[in-house]
Each structure stands twice: as C-alpha cells, then as structure tokens.
Amino acid sequence: MEIRSLAPELAVAGQVRPEDVQAIARAGYRAIVCNRPDGEGADQPGFAEIERAAKEHGLAARYLPAESGKVTDEQGRDFGRLLQELPGPVLAYCRTGMRSTTMWALSQATRRTLPDILQRAAAAGHDLKGVVRRIANGGKTPVEVVDASHAVVIVGGGAAGIAVASSLLRRQPHLDVAIIDPADVHYYQPGWTLVGAGVFEARETARTMASVLPRGVHWIKGAVAAFEPERDAVILDGCRVVKYRHLVVAPGLKLDWDAIPGLPETLGRNGVTSNYRYDLAPYTWQLVQQLRRGRAVFTQPPMPIKCAGAPQKAMYLSADLWRRAGVLPDVEVAFCSAGPALFGVQDYVPALMEYVRKYGIQLNFGQNLVSVDGPARQATFATTGPDGSRQLVTRAFDMLHVVPPQKAPDFVRVSPLADAAGWVDVDPATLRHRKYANVFALGDAGNMPNAKTAAAARKQAPVVAHNVLAARGNAGGEARYDGYGSCPLTVEKGKIVLAEFLYGGRLAPSFPSWLIDGTRPSRLAWYLKERILPPLYWQGMLKGKEWMAQPERVD
Secondary structure (H helix, E strand, C coil), X not given: CCCEEEXXXXXXXXXXXXXXXXXXXXXXXXXXXXXXXXXXXXXXXXXXXXXXXXXXXXXXXXXXXXXXXXXXXXXXXXXXXXXXXXXXXXXXXCCCCHHXXXXXXXXXXXXXXXXXXXXXXXXXXXXXXXXXXXXXCCCCCCCCCEEEEEEEEEECCCHHHHHHHHHHHHHCCCCCEEEECCCCEEECHHHHHHHCXXXXXXXXXXEEHHHHCCCCCEEECCCXXXXXXXXXXXXXXXXXXXXXXXXXECCCCEECXXXXXXXXXXXXXXXXXXXXXXXXXXXXXHHHXXXXXXXXXXXXXXXXXXXXXXXXXXXXXXXXXXXXXXXXXXXXXXXXXXXXXXXXXXXXXXXXXXXXXXXXXXXXXXXXXXXXECCCCEEEEEEECCCCCEEEEEEECCXXXXXXXXXXXXXXXXXXXXXXXXXXXXXXXXXXXXXXXXXXXXXXXXXXXXXXXXXXXXXXXXXXXXXXHHHCCCCCCEEECCXXXXXXXXXXXXXXXXXXXXXXXXXXXXXXXXXXXXXXXXXXXXXHHHHHHHHHHHHHHHHCCCCCCCXXXXX
C-alpha cells in the first residue's frame, strides 16, 4: 500500500488491508473512506473488515463505493461532505486510488482552480483528463454543447498568437481563424526596458486588443481551462467548448511572483520594482532618478525566462544614468544571477564585461533570490557551494529590481500537450507537436531550446503558418525554424550590443559587420531599438508582414 497526498486534509491509496490500518493510524490519519465496492476483486477484503480494524485503532471509517470509471456527480458531492464531517486527515482508497482522486477532484471543483486540482492529482500519479470538463463545470457533468468550432484555433493574443494569425490570413485570406484570449489590452513588452529608463512612456507600449487583432479573425474573449487534444477541443472557463481542426498554442509564460515570499506585497514600494510588469516599469524610472547613494541590486532567476538579457538591460541603463548624473561612485551596483555566466552566448560577453567594469558592477553568479523583506529593505539569496551545500546570503538594498521565476501557464503545464517540465512539447524545427499532429506551438510556452524573445516569435510565426496550411493540404513542403533569437542589450543610453543567434549559440547577424557589429556597442543598433523596432512590431509583425522573416522551406 502506497499513500499519496492530495491535500493537507486528504491522501489516497490503493486497496487497504486490515493489517495496514495500524500503520495508517501511526501515520497520523484519523479516518478511512472506502470507495471500492465489496466483491469487486477475488482477493479483496470487505469493508466490514477494514471498519473493524479502524475501530480497534481509534479511526472513523465510511463506505462510499463507486464502480470503476463511473464516479457520479452525486458521489463527488457526498465525498466532499464526508471530508467536512470526518476528523482529518483522511485516507481514501479504492483499487488504485483513482476513484478516490476523482471524487476528491469533483468535490473541490468550486473550491480550487482546475490547474491546481489536475497538478495535485498528477503528483499523486493520477491523470484526470477524463473528467476535466466536469471539474471545469463545477463538479457537474456538462451538457455536450460546442460553443464554437473553427478551422484553426489560436490560444493567446500576444505577439506570437497575433503574428501567426496574420501570417495565416495573408497566405489564405478566407481561412476560418479564431484567437482565444481574455485580455482587453495588448502590450509591446520589449518597450518596458526603455520605459524603465525614461525613454518611452508606458502608454506607448499598450493598445487595445481589438485594435491589433487582424481583420477576419474571430475573437473568443475567454480564458482557457484545459486542452482535450484527443477530441480536438479547448475547454474554456465555465466549461465552454471550442473545437478545432488545427490548434496553435501561444499563450506566453507565467511570471511566478508568488514563488518569492515577501515579494508580491512589496512590489511597487519600498524600492522594489521590475520592468517585467507594465505598471512597475515607470516606478523603475522613478527609483533610478531618486537614488543618489546606496545599494542597487538587480536579480535574474534560473532559466528559462523571457528575454534573458532584460535583467541586465535595466542595470546598465540605470548605472549609465547614475554615471551621467555624477553619482555612480556613491551607488553600489550588484547583479545577482542564478545562472553561471553573464550571457549565454560567449561572443557577446567581452563587450558586456567592459560595461561591468566601467560601472563597477559586482557580479554574483549562482545566487537565486528566495525572499524579500520590503520594509526592512533586505533580499535573501540561496547559493550553492562547490560541494553542493546550500547557503543563504542576505543583502541590504535601497533599490531592488526583481525578475521573477517563470514557467508555462498552469493550464499548459497540467495538459496532455506538456513535456515533463511543463512546456508544450514540439519539434524544434517544425514547431509541430510531437504527439498530436494537428497541434503547433510557438512563442514562450514552447519547449524549443531557443531564447524566449519577441524576435524569436517573429521568425516562428511564418514557420507555423506555413506548416499549418501544409497540414491542411493548402501548401507544399515544410518550413523550418532555425532557433533565431535576438536580444538588443542596452548597455548605455544611445548604445546597444545587438545579440543575434541561432540554436546552439551560433551567431546570426542580420546586418553586415561594417554597418552593425553585434559584438560591439553600436549607436545604430540603439536607433534600431528605439525608432525602428516598435513600428516594425505594430505595423509589420502583427500585420503578417514577414520582412527579413521568410521561413526556410524543405520541399
């Protein structure tokens, strides 16, 4: 018998025998619930035997049997009532623990989020994909009603999702395409670095979602709860069902602010900020202007994150402003990164190191932010020594720029589309799902080993658009993505180290070296970042204009 926890108040197990009850009691459980009908198996002890043993050891026992694969809505509600009535924690069992887990999931449908329920069940070894709709519907069996059906459904109205929709419609103008996204506003996130440096106003990086969606796209304004790829369906909150012939998954990633204790409640005050949030980037600029002496700490979490250079972009621009104001000698600048190096592509490191020395930046690698005390202005980092030992280092700060840990959205991580790490599992070249042939993914939620940047999504969108149409029989050959990513590293106001690279860190400059040498700081690259890239984003990428982004094809 193996006991697996679902929640503090409940664990599940396979068949329990009378001789197991003593160990169950010693483990701290105070009640047992049997969800397996008597006589189901030839070697199965009856509930009366379990109940007798439970009484001998001071445990309550209840019998709520369900046939295998036939847990009813009413049984889910009854299970929830038992959890409230019985002393806890409770151990529920059936043949494998699956029926007990299903009853618990249905009982929790109005108390916990769907991803939380699915994730807890998966951690206990139980896949609840067969009851996803019932959980999403508040623990009740929904009437099978398809809310919408489209040839191509795109999950996510960010840069990747809109770009691929536009590329599809440029190739086939009358294609039936729908985008699912609950947001009212679309953001140009690469611009937030410059908002934090006072170059852009925050409002310049935001437009209404309705204004940027391509003409002809159906906008389904809702949040995704789950995927059912075996049934070619996406389940929305409220158990609405959207069917598709082909699915494109591009919801971006999740910034996990809550993973750092003390951080959420101090963001935007006590000198704690982040350019990774629209409403906080102006606070970064405010702090930089106000700081005239003290300690500024900039953090970077473990990979993968969106735009791996962004944490240090904020640092360089801040240090440059302090240098220009003549106060840099009185400001101690520290970079604390969970990673082992300044940047993942070595060719760009020498130019960055020149600025590290110029600004007197303290580099601290292998240090991961684990907690923040805003009122005390202290940040605690976990470090791992050469022998694997873990130590905590606390740093005082006057300004703290935080980049939170990042992961795939919850509804992706617990879905059949995800790999073991929670990212959508696709072929890195074709961006087609490894298991489900009519599913594609691009942008930050995919498990491609490339940098998660808007520039990467710009190159991926035409690849996905072509391959979706090829899968539909409307295009020939196969388009392939080479891993292109770009990171304009803003090393000072007016100069950028323009990093461009492919899979494996191979350099991939878009311009001849006499025009822009990406390994050296360049004023022209700054002009590109400040003046060219924003309109290229709004009027090019989001409109399906594939300037310098035509995909490589294999016929």
